[in-house]
Amino acid sequence: MDHAPHLASHATGRRRLVLASQSPARLALLRQAGFTPEVIVSGVDEEALSAASPRALAQVLAEAKAGAVAALPEVAGALVIGCDSVLELDGEALGKPASAEEAVNRWKSMRGRSGVLLTGHRVVDTATGRAESGVAATTVRFADPDDAEIAAYVATGEPLHVAGAFTLQGRSAPFIDGIDGDPGNVIGLSMPLLRTLLGRLGVSVTELWDQR
Template sequence: MPRLVLASASPARRTTLRSAGIDPIVVVSGVDESQLGDLPPAELALQLAELKCAAVVGRDEVPADALVLGCDSVLELDGEALGKPHDAEEAARRWHAMRGRSGVLHSGHCLRDVTTGRVAAATASTTVHFADVSDAEIDAYVATGEPLEVAGAFTIDGLGGAFVTGIEGDHHNVVGVSLPLLRELVLELGHGWPDLWV
């Protein structure tokens, strides 16, 4: 049975996979997420996922029969790709722009079978509707530090969940890994989804 290796430091991705019966080996890629410049948001998410996967594949801690998963998420708002904010001021500016509006969260997924070298990759996109939050709520949320650590400056599975009024698409994707899409990639590489369960 192959073992899934997650090329990401995201605790939310790891928790999502564990809840789905998969206990991944975590190997942080160390990829600089700012290196690709001005690609369209969905393409940027996929390219970063591919880079993260490639950065981890040859490492010593990766089993020879592993499936390596690279993921990256960006929020698209007004055609612009928004990753993690650099500081509290940027996070607050983003929330002032996002409140009462909708954006699209793109999560790129790249899965590589270490044994065969085969790769399957795709992007999942989910529309996210944001509450018309007050200035005081934005200030309080930014002060928690949570929005500084996540793409788009929000979470759906943490403190920011109350500020998301709805989504269209896979809610797991908003957390950072689309389970339905990952299942399709696993099948594309010739494996069974239940084979990853522990």
């Protein structure tokens, strides 16, 4: 883990911000928005968790990740962000496909249709013990790639590493006709929702910006 953000936050007096996720897309979103978070991977076994609905599952996963990292003594006093995304299609929660075959079948079932990308968010203020949660939802309209295009996309390996087997900013971009809602949420983290959750904890996003 890179400790530079940790040192910078102490030097400037800003609150430490810790991202409880190994997602490079979430880290990039935070950095682009002016934050310098540390990254600590939670190690939560996602397959061991379940919930009554896709929305509830996204929230359970986010809370588990944030809670696991917030409990570490080395993050005392920090703000911890946990997120997790699933795609809801036909009432089912679709996370990362377990194999290339599953990714191919997933895309064949999604093409020409719409799904809802759900991202659970959990922010824990370890200084006070308070926490806030929420789920952001964005409708994704999939194009109709043919079998050869799907096979070529899955062969890149990209869909095996992302919830729903697609990304907005990757090789699957030509196969997405559009979205209704927050694009950041589809990438992995909703900035408007993050601002709301931080506000409920009495923290302004502007207080967390890197002023360098």
